[in-house]
Amino acid sequence: MLRSFRLVNHRSFADEQELLLMPATKSSRSVVPVTAIYGANASGKSNLLSGLMFMHSAVLQSFARWEIEGNIPRQPFRLRSECRELPSSFVIEIVVDGVAYTYGFTLDDDSIHEEWLYSYPEKRRRVLFERVGSDIKFGSTVADLKSRLEVLEELTRPNALFLSAAARTKLAPIMPVYDWFRSSLRIRWQVGRTFRLAEAVQRFINRRDGNINRLLALLAAADVGITGLRVEEADDPTLVARLSRVETRLVEAEEDDPQGNLLSTAKMENLRTEREYLIRQIEDRRAELKFIHGSGGELFGLAEESAGTRSWLELLPIVLEALELGSVVVVDEIDTSLHPLLTAQLVGLFQDADTNQNNAQLIFTTHDTTLLGTMVGDSVLERDQIWFVEKGRLGASSLYALTDFKPRSGQNTERRYLGGSYGAVPVLDSQEFADAVLKS
Structure with a gap:
């Protein structure tokens, strides 16, 4: 479960902003199952999610894939x-198997400044590690x-996270x-693309018996x-051929x-990761989807389906797996091509507690005010599930909740939002549009 996410100096977010995912009032659930983020075009909604995606990428890839002496691929305000000179920071609070954790790091273009991981068994903080520069202290x-x-x-480079390095040896x-980032955080960008959609559907179908029936039932x-x-x-x-070379x-x-010292263990873990990646790629590229409409058995290709059908089909495997495993699904512009x-x-x-029995969470940006x-x-949404992003006069984004108001x-939240009561809407002038069209 994701309880909160905090970031500083990332894209349009110059100052510290925090997304809180805990209920505002007493609830049987420890986190809200749904979080919707609203805002005008170019307000910074997607930048908030990209901060979480950067954190995800840094944890999984900084040790194995970032260039040894290269710059860190951050994007400051x-x-x-x-x-441009100040560091960027990213912090999450999560719960895994009933234990709360806080993990975060601060970095600039060249190196990791700070990194820390705390656990809270029995609600008491325990230090797993604290890092300042290249100095790491362990609890x-x-x-x-x-x-x-x-x-x-x-072994941990100045430009790599210790969490990323330590995970290579299964510490x-x-x-x-680490496994929460790898397996329980699913981020979807640009929903509705056909690229690799067939492969994702195939993986889902092959994962266990009955998945194809669940998929078809939700399409119906x-x-x-x-x-x-x-x-x-x-x-x-x-x-x-590449897989054969890696296996050799x-x-x-x-x-x-044969004794497996730590350095060679890390090397072998990298090779195993590459092997798993290639196996997935081979399995992925085998797939081509064909759809049947009506009772005549006529086959249609993916490109012949509507954009809305493709969007729905892309989301279904992710959603079904999240509901089954209790994962966090993050979707940018969830309403792309979908009917409200x-x-x-x-x-x-x-x-619905009946369909979501494992505390899965859905976090999304949208313009769908319905x-x-x-x-x-x-x-559809509770008050503590609604957040807004607004860009200020100087170009910096701020994040705030509906519960701040x-x-x-008997209020109509949709009407009040569109009327500007909560901010986070574009400031538009009809005459300005007309003048632009008529301008010589």
């Missing part, structure tokens, strides 16, 4: 000259791993947090006219160091 909870930790400290105390429920689905396969010889190198590495009623149904799957109101008599009896 550019409209204040001092921000008493990992004292028995001192020799391994000292070697890892030496047990930090793995719950969405009233898109699809009655059947086929996945056709074909191998990619280039990827097969892995065998050689294991033979060269369909978006509301998707949100409802996370709101979600602020009621549909078929019920509210005092509720009014």
Whole structure:
């Protein structure tokens, strides 16, 4: 579960902003299942999500894939000259298997300034590690791993996260947090693309029996006219050859160091990761989706389906897996090509305790103001599930919640938002549009 996310000096966010995902009032749930983020075009909504995506990428890739002596690929606020030199910060609070963790880091273009990981078993803070520059101090909870930790400290580059490095050797105390980033945080950008959609659907179908039936049932429920689905396969010889070379190198590495010292273990872990990546790529590129409409058995390709159908199909495997595993799904512009009623149904799957039994969370940006109101008599979103992003006069974005505003009896949240009561809407002048068209 994700309880909060905080960032400083990332894209349009110059100053510290925090997204809180805990209920504003007493609730049976420890986190809100849905969080909707509204704002004008270019207000910074997507930049908030990209901050979470940068954190995700840094944890998973900084040790293995970032260039050894290269710059850190951060994006500081550019409209204040001092921000280009100031560090950027990213912090999350999560709960994994009933234990709360706080993890964060501060960095600039060249190196990691600070990094820390705390756990809270029995609600008492325990230091797993604290890093300042290249100096890393470890808490008493990992004292028995001192020799391994000292070697890892030496291996961790100035421009790589210690969490990213330590995970390569499966260091047990930090793995719950690393695995949360790897497996429980799913971020979707530009929903509705056909690129690799077939492969994602194929992976979902192959993961367990019954998934294709769940997929078809939700396609039918969405009233898109699809009655059947086929996945056709074909191998990619280039990827097969690459996989063969990696497997040979892995065998050689294991033979060269049967004792498995820490450095060679990290090397072999990189090779295993590459092997897993290539296996997924080979499986991915085998897939081509064909859809059946009606009872005649006529097959249609993915490109022949509507943009809305493709968007719905892309979201379904992610949503179904999240509901099953209790994952966090982050979607930029969730309403792309989807009818408002369909978006509301998707949100409802996370709101409903019967369909969301594992505390899955959905976080999304949107312009769909109908979600602020009621549909078929019920509210789609609760007050503590609605956030706004507004860009100030000097270009910096700010983040704030609907709960910051005092509720009014019988208020129409959608109408008040569009009327500007909460900010985060564009300031438009009809005459200015007309003058621009008529300008000679």
